[in-house]
Amino acid sequence: MDKLLCSDDEIPPDGFRRDSWNDIFRDWLERSKIQGADVIEVGVWLWYNVWLLLELGAKSVVWSDYNSNVIPYAIRNVQKTHPELAHKFKAIPDSVDLLDHEIIREVLNTKKRVFVVACIPQVARHKNQNFWHDDIAHYYYFEDCQEEEWNNIGLGLNSKLLRKLREANSEAIAVLNTAVRVWEENLFKMFKNNWYQPEILAKSIIPQCPTTNLSFFESLEDSGILECQFFEDPDWKEHISAKEAEKRRLAGIKIYHEMYVVQWNPQKQTY
Numbered sequence: 001m002d003k004l005l006c007s008d009d010e011i012p013p014d015g016f017r018r019d020s021w022n023d024i025f026r027d028w029l030e031r032s033k034i035q036g037a038d039v040i041e042v043g044v045w046l047w048y049n050v051w052l053l054l055e056l057g058a059k060s061v062v063w064s065d066y067n068s069n070v071i072p073y074a075i076r077n078v079q080k081t082h083p084e085l086a087h088k089f090k091a092i093p094d095s096v097d098l099l100d101h102e103i104i105r106e107v108l109n110t111k112k113r114v115f116v117v118a119c120i121p122q123v124a125r126h127k128n129q130n131f132w133h134d135d136i137a138h139y140y141y142f143e144d145c146q147e148e149e150w151n152n153i154g155l156g157l158n159s160k161l162l163r164k165l166r167e168a169n170s171e172a173i174a175v176l177n178t179a180v181r182v183w184e185e186n187l188f189k190m191f192k193n194n195w196y197q198p199e200i201l202a203k204s205i206i207p208q209c210p211t212t213n214l215s216f217f218e219s220l221e222d223s224g225i226l227e228c229q230f231f232e233d234p235d236w237k238e239h240i241s242a243k244e245a246e247k248r249r250l251a252g253i254k255i256y257h258e259m260y261v262v263q264w265n266p267q268k269q270t271y
C-alpha cells in the first residue's frame with residue numbers, strides 16, 4: 001500500500017488530493033471478478049486504481065480522463081511504481097468524454113469480457129457558475145446531460161455513461177463508485193432505468209469531501225425535489241439535510257454520507 005502514496009510533485013496543480021473515495025473504491029475493486037478481463041477506466045485521475053486492476057489480473061487496462069492534464073502524471077506514477085505492469089496499460093492522452101474515443105470503441109467492439117470502471121462526478125453545476133476548487137473531479141455540467149432522466153438529482157453523468165455503454169456493448173459490466181446522498185431508491189432507479197439490475201459490492205459511510213460545495217443539493221431541497229441524505233456522525237443514526245450539512249461543512253465540521261460500489265451486470269438483467 002505504501003507504493004500508492006504520491007508526493008505532491010506527482011499531483012497536477014489543478015487537481016484534488018487522494019481522498020477516502022479513492023481508498024474505498026480501490027479496496028472494493030478487489031471483490032469484482034476482473035481476472036482475465038479487458039478493463040476501461042473512465043476518469044482515471046492519477047492512476048490509483050490502474051495498478052490494482054493490473055495486479056488483480058486484468059488482461060489489459062485502457063484509461064482516459066476528461067481532464068487530459070492528469071494523464072502524464074498518471075503514466076509517470078504507474079511507470080515509476082509498477083514498471084513490470086506498464087506493458088499491459090494503454091493511456092489515452094486526449095481529453096475524453098466518457099467512452100467517446102476510437103481506442104475505447106475498439107475495446108468495446110472487439111473484446112469479449114469487458115469491465116468499465118468509473119468514479120465520476122455526481123454533483124451538477126451550471127456552465128455560468130463560478131469554478132470551485134478541484135472543479136472537474138467533483139462536478140459535471142448540468143447542460144451536458146440534459147437528456148438524462150436523473151440529471152436533476154446529480155446522476156446525469158453516471159446515467160449517460162451506463163446508457164452509452166449499453167448502446168456500445170450490451171454485455172460489458174460496469175463497476176461504479178457512487179455516493180448515496182440522493183437516497184438508494186433514486187440511485188437504483190437510475191441503474192434500472194438503464195435496464196440492468198444493480199448489485200452492491202460493498203457499502204460504507206465516509207466523510208463528505210470538505211472542498212465540495214453542496215449548494216446543488218441545497219437547491220434540490222429548496223425546489224422540493226427531495227431532502228438529501230447526509231449524516232452528522234459515522235454511526236449514521238439520524239440523517240441531516242443538505243442545508244444543515246452545508247452549514248456544518250462551511251463551519252469546518254465533518255459530515256458523512258453513504259457510499260456504494262455498485263456492479264452493473266447485464267447477465268443479471270431483470271427487465
Ligand SMILES: C[S@@+](CC[C@H](N)C(=O)[O-])C[C@H]1O[C@@H](n2cnc3c(N)ncnc32)[C@H](O)[C@@H]1O
Binds near residue numbers: 042136
Ligand atoms: C473523483 S475523480 C476519480 C479518480 C479515480 N478514478 C479514482 O477512483 O481514484 C473523478 C475523475 O473523473 C474525471 N471526469 C469528470 N468528468 C468526466 C467525463 N465526462 N468523462 C471522463 N472523465 C471525467 C475527472 O477529471 C476526475 O479525474
